Amino acid sequence: MINMESIIETKNLTKKYNGFFAVKNLNLKIRKGEVFGFLGPNGAGKTTSIKMLTGILKPTKGEILINGKNVSSMIKEKIGLCPQDIVIWDSLTCEENLRLIGEMYNVEKNFLKERTKKLLKDLLLTEKTKSLAGSLSGGMKRRLNLGMALVHEPDVVVMDEPSAGLDPQSRLVLWDYINSLSKNEGKTIILTTHFMEEADRLSDRVAIMDKGELLVLDTPENLKKKLGKGDVVEIKLSKSEMNKKALEMIITIEGVEETKEIGGRIVVRALDAVNKIPKIIDRVKGLNITIADVSIRRNTLEDVFISLTGRGLRE
Amino acid sequence: MKFVSIAAKGIKEIFRDKKGLALLIVFPMAFMFVFGFAFGSTNSANEPMDIAVLNHDNGTTLYYQNSSEEINFGDNFTSLLENLNYEDSVTHLFNVHNVSEEKAKDMLMKREIACILIIPENFSNAIRAMINETVRTEITSNIGEMIIGMGITEWNTTNGTYYYDAENNTLYLDGKPVNITGFTDFPANYTLPEVENVTAEIVIEGDTGYIEFGRAQSVLIKVFEEYKNEIKRNAKESVSLYFGTDEKYYDFVQSRIKPMPGTESFTIFDYQAPGIIVFALLMMVPAVAGTLAKECEKGTLERLKLSKMSSFDLLFGTLIPWSLIAIIQVIILFLVALLMGFHWQGGNLSIILAVGIGIIGGIASISLGLLVAAFVKSEKHATTLSPIIAVPMSFLVGSFFPLPKAVIGYINGKGFQIYDVLPWTHTVNALRYLLTFGNYDVLYYVVMMSILTAILFIAGIVCFSKNRLKAE
Numbered sequence: 055m056i057n058m059e060s061i062i063e064t065k066n067l068t069k070k071y072n073g074f075f076a077v078k079n080l081n082l083k084i085r086k087g088e089v090f091g092f093l094g095p096n097g098a099g100k101t102t103s104i105k106m107l108t109g110i111l112k113p114t115k116g117e118i119l120i121n122g123k124n125v126s127s128m129i130k131e132k133i134g135l136c137p138q139d140i141v142i143w144d145s146l147t148c149e150e151n152l153r154l155i156g157e158m159y160n161v162e163k164n165f166l167k168e169r170t171k172k173l174l175k176d177l178l179l180t181e182k183t184k185s186l187a188g189s190l191s192g193g194m195k196r197r198l199n200l201g202m203a204l205v206h207e208p209d210v211v212v213m214d215e216p217s218a219g220l221d222p223q224s225r226l227v228l229w230d231y232i233n234s235l236s237k238n239e240g241k242t243i244i245l246t247t248h249f250m251e252e253a254d255r256l257s258d259r260v261a262i263m264d265k266g267e268l269l270v271l272d273t274p275e276n277l278k279k280k281l282g283k284g285d286v287v288e289i290k291l292s293k294s295e296m297n298k299k300a301l302e303m304i305i306t307i308e309g310v311e312e313t314k315e316i317g318g319r320i321v322v323r324a325l326d327a328v329n330k331i332p333k334i335i336d337r338v339k340g341l342n343i344t345i346a347d348v349s350i351r352r353n354t355l356e357d358v359f360i361s362l363t364g365r366g367l368r369e
Numbered sequence: 370m371k372f373v374s375i376a377a378k379g380i381k382e383i384f385r386d387k388k389g390l391a392l393l394i395v396f397p398m399a400f401m402f403v404f405g406f407a408f409g410s411t412n413s414a415n416e417p418m419d420i421a422v423l424n425h426d427n428g429t430t431l432y433y434q435n436s437s438e439e440i441n442f443g444d445n446f447t448s449l450l451e452n453l454n455y456e457d458s459v460t461h462l463f464n465v466h467n468v469s470e471e472k473a474k475d476m477l478m479k480r481e482i483a484c485i486l487i488i489p490e491n492f493s494n495a496i497r498a499m500i501n502e503t504v505r506t507e508i509t510s511n512i513g514e515m516i517i518g519m520g521i522t523e524w525n526t527t528n529g530t531y532y533y534d535a536e537n538n539t540l541y542l543d544g545k546p547v548n549i550t551g552f553t554d555f556p557a558n559y560t561l562p563e564v565e566n567v568t569a570e571i572v573i574e575g576d577t578g579y580i581e582f583g584r585a586q587s588v589l590i591k592v593f594e595e596y597k598n599e600i601k602r603n604a605k606e607s608v609s610l611y612f613g614t615d616e617k618y619y620d621f622v623q624s625r626i627k628p629m630p631g632t633e634s635f636t637i638f639d640y641q642a643p644g645i646i647v648f649a650l651l652m653m654v655p656a657v658a659g660t661l662a663k664e665c666e667k668g669t670l671e672r673l674k675l676s677k678m679s680s681f682d683l684l685f686g687t688l689i690p691w692s693l694i695a696i697i698q699v700i701i702l703f704l705v706a707l708l709m710g711f712h713w714q715g716g717n718l719s720i721i722l723a724v725g726i727g728i729i730g731g732i733a734s735i736s737l738g739l740l741v742a743a744f745v746k747s748e749k750h751a752t753t754l755s756p757i758i759a760v761p762m763s764f765l766v767g768s769f770f771p772l773p774k775a776v777i778g779y780i781n782g783k784g785f786q787i788y789d790v791l792p793w794t795h796t797v798n799a800l801r802y803l804l805t806f807g808n809y810d811v812l813y814y815v816v817m818m819s820i821l822t823a824i825l826f827i828a829g830i831v832c833f834s835k836n837r838l839k840a841e
Contacts (some may be wrong), residue, residue, distance in 0.1 A: 158676035
């Protein structure tokens with residue numbers, strides 16, 4: 055259940071390295087119980103932001119308030135971090151890993167025993183209880199990595215690229231678990247990702263970042279409505295050097311909202327895109343250019359991002 | 370008590386990493402085997418060590434209550450060296466060459482002698498000062514007993530008139546009670562010997578790269594220490610006799626010849642074995658630095674930083690398992706050394722003390738590991754850099770070969786050499802004293818080693834906490 059009361063608030067949060075702004079004047083309020091997504095390409099400032107939120111990095115400027123208190127005086131058990139890299143002790147068993155971190159948070163002994171058991175069950179690792187963490191598969195390690203962030207039952211769980219490197223099946227298992235944490239256990243979840251689908255499916259609200267700055271913050275639906283009206287047609291020409299000329303022709307078609315060249319392909323966002331396709335093809339053919347491929351899809355957060363930055367997320 | 374969990378984690382990690390553990394234990398063991406094989410059994414025959422003595426001592430006069438005696442302690446000490454035997458053997462320990470300085474240097478160059486012992490001009494005067502100091506201390510501490518024993522009840526001094534009430538065991542000065550323990554005044558008809566401000570230094574000159582030099586100099590130092598102790602002991606005994614009876618001639622200086630303990634069949638390996646134990650302790654530096662660098666590199670340290678763990682929990686928790694390794698290393702290497710023919714001179718207590726000393730040496734190595742880990746970027750960097758520091762250091766602290774003399778000052782009458790700033794130098798010396806020579810007089814080394822280890826540990830904690838445990 056999302057509460058309108060904010061649990062985390064940042065004011066002009068800034069991190070500067072040798073004259074370079076990794077994060078610049080970040081102002082946001084994260085609500086209790088929501089899944090809050092940071093979306094952006096590599097180097098956008100997502101990880102730096104969450105490292106400041108968890109106290110690993112000191113901000114160059116600005117303030118972080120958790121439950122109204124400054125982060126420097128925050129209560130450590132309130133936050134659990136699931137880092138981007140798998141951070142576990144390979145020489146310890148799954149159970150020992152969870153217990154060690156629980157002991158570091160002063161979790162009561164009997165409760166820790168039960169909590170470890172439950173987490174291993176929820177994360178489908180019961181059979182691997184006594185196995186050394188170093189011997190687990192990549193997906194299992196990542197699930198254990200998440201368990202380490204949850205063992206002390208934090209109110210806020212921060213996940214940095216939680217599904218990076220996972221196969222589609224493991225990713226779905228993880229997404230279900232993240233959903234249940236939010237919906238069933240009422241945890242506030244902050245996640246960073248550069249997977250559109252992940253942000254779209256999991257987040258109640260998304261903050262899109264690029265070059266250290268917050269570009270926009272809203273629900274995925276609102277963002278798509280506001281910034282990505284219509285559907286998207288993608289065209290690949292046989293000669294990509296003709297893309298620029300084709301773009302100039304296509305934008306003149308009525309109902310076409312936006313045209314961009316992304317990764318050598320022409321991306322056209324238009325209202326009633328299906329009916330616009332014949333016109334688009336005619337205009338391109340009029341330039342004596344052969345079309346290699348055409349596709350149509352619903353707009354996504356990536357299109358929102360493209361609309362905002364003029365670049366794709368993986369560029 | 371989070372440090373207990375960290376320590377338990379460390380123990381599991383160390384003992385589950387079979388390769389790393391093997392490297393930690395087996396590598397120094399292999400060293401012990403090689404050195405034992407090379408320098409142990411093949412050099413077991415008792416042969417006198419050739420040395421030259423240049424005695425420049427001018428002698429001195431010793432005064433007793435009613436008489437005096439001319440004595441040259443340089444000659445006395447030289448004669449002692451000429452007559453010393455290996456333990457349980459009739460073979461002389463030294464073959465002393467009384468030659469000119471020029472000839473001695475020539476013999477040293479040709480390696481016909483192991484070293485030159487130079488006795489300075491004021492050697493006897495310095496020994497006399499040492500005797501007088503011992504006598505003064507002994508007399509003043511015996512004064513209370515003397516008063517009772519000699520039945521004196523009243524006497525005059527420059528401070529006033531003393532009266533001793535034997536019935537109530539109370540001493541009065543001009544009618545006021547004074548503390549007997551702090552009483553150092555002496556009856557007017559007796560005199561205490563004056564202590565001159567004289568010091569002398571015997572020099573052992575030789576080629577530090579020559580193993581015979583190392584062997585000879587370590588035995589010479591031991592003999593000289595014994596000689597000084599014997600003189601002090603004699604002086605104390607004479608004082609006791611003086612207060613026990615009356616009007617008897619007391620010779621404050623005597624000497625006797627006894628076999629040197631620890632020389633039964635002294636080999637080069639006997640000199641090296643304690644050093645190899647210290648070498649093993651120094652080999653913990655790459656392992657500790659690597660372990661901590663791995664925590665940083667893998668991000669586990671960041672995870673711990675986010676928790677309620679304190680710097681103390683991490684560093685103390687890291688110290689415990691590695692101290693355990695230090696204990697295991699000292700015991701295993703000692704047993705291997707015995708197997709390879711090490712002539713252990715200490716009793717069972719020496720092993721317990723050696724383990725304690727090993728722990729302090731181990732803590733010094735852990736501290737150096739912390740320091741390295743505070744500055745390296747990765748585990749690979751740590752394991753590459755640490756041996757570059759630790760291996761030369763094992764030579765610098767005299768683990769394998771004796772070090773050239775490089776005195777930079779004096780502490781408590783002992784020369785402080787430049788290598789003495791490293792705690793492991795004292796670890797080597799203490800282990801050698803205990804295990805090789807069976808000498809328990811290691812307090813100085815233990816104190817120095819502990820102080821230097823504490824300094825190194827604090828430096829390690831400060832640097833590691835500042836560079837690795839604070840928010841960036």
